[in-house]
Amino acid sequence: MTAGPTQAGVFVHPHGLCDSSDVGVGTRVWAFAHVLAGAVVGRDCNICGCAFVEGGAVLGDRVTVKNGTLVCAGVTCEDEVFLGPNVLFTNDLRPRAANRKAPSELVGTTVRRGATLGAGAVVICGVEVGEYAFAAAGAVIAGDVPAHAFMTGNPARRTGWACRCGGRLTRDLRCPACADRYRPGPRGYGLCLDGVASPLHFADQQSASTSDAAR
Ligand SMILES: CC(C)(COP(=O)(O)OP(=O)(O)OC[C@H]1O[C@@H](n2cnc3c(N)ncnc32)[C@H](O)[C@@H]1OP(=O)(O)O)[C@@H](O)C(=O)NCCC(=O)NCCS
Ligand SMILES: [Zn+2]
Numbered sequence: 001m002t003a004g005p006t007q008a009g010v011f012v013h014p015h016g017l018c019d020s021s022d023v024g025v026g027t028r029v030w031a032f033a034h035v036l037a038g039a040v041v042g043r044d045c046n047i048c049g050c051a052f053v054e055g056g057a058v059l060g061d062r063v064t065v066k067n068g069t070l071v072c073a074g075v076t077c078e079d080e081v082f083l084g085p086n087v088l089f090t091n092d093l094r095p096r097a098a099n100r101k102a103p104s105e106l107v108g109t110t111v112r113r114g115a116t117l118g119a120g121a122v123v124i125c126g127v128e129v130g131e132y133a134f135a136a137a138g139a140v141i142a143g144d145v146p147a148h149a150f151m152t153g154n155p156a157r158r159t160g161w162a163c164r165c166g167g168r169l170t171r172d173l174r175c176p177a178c179a180d181r182y183r184p185g186p187r188g189y190g191l192c193l194d195g196v197a198s199p200l201h202f203a204d205q206q207s208a209s210t211s212d213a214a215r
Helices: 202-208
Strands: 075-077 109-111 149-152 157-161 182-184 191-193
Antiparallel strands (some): 182 191
């Protein structure tokens, strides 16, 4: 196997494939991982063994893609997103083998900065996962997820709130691990770190939300 037309400063394992020419410096692509042409990958990402990143997927900086994870066309993961092993994204809500969709018909998904999708999480397309949200192992995300939501189960429900450090918040929105404090986001959607202005996209996220279950 060979390294593709990747820029200098990108490590591609001799048994990895990187066909994208848009991969940031410091990114590593490990054995049997495949980054397809047309994928955009930021700096200092870690694309672990057997991961598959399709053309049309966009990864920010310092994103971790653990082993066996599929990042398909139409998925955008912002900086410092963590994708556990065998995370599955989708981009077609009602696929049929006989009805092949054009790229323009695929449904996108956005994972905001710092969010974690645990091992084996499945993301049904067309949703937005908010900043620093945390999906437990095996969660099936079928609706928008507010910032800092802690999601479990199938279909995933919010069963708590997650700190930026990964700790679970107490009822008064304090992190026992790092002592950070949070407050409700605009119009009660998601959380914001206390003392920090709300991210600009919060309002968009709320108006676009279709799932009360995820709140
Ligand atoms: C959810 C998680 C963070 C554990 O959180 P926690 O607060 O320590 O939870 P606990 O182990 O105390 O369990 C709390 C409850 O959640 C349940 N639970 C734990 N993990 C769960 C999961 N993945 N899905 C659903 N429920 C889960 C427990 O059974 C327990 O239920 P109970 O209160 O009815 O007994 C952890 O199980 C998890 O999924 N982490 C992600 C690991 C991962 O994917 N890593 C990837 C890199 S290797
Ligand atoms: Zn914390």
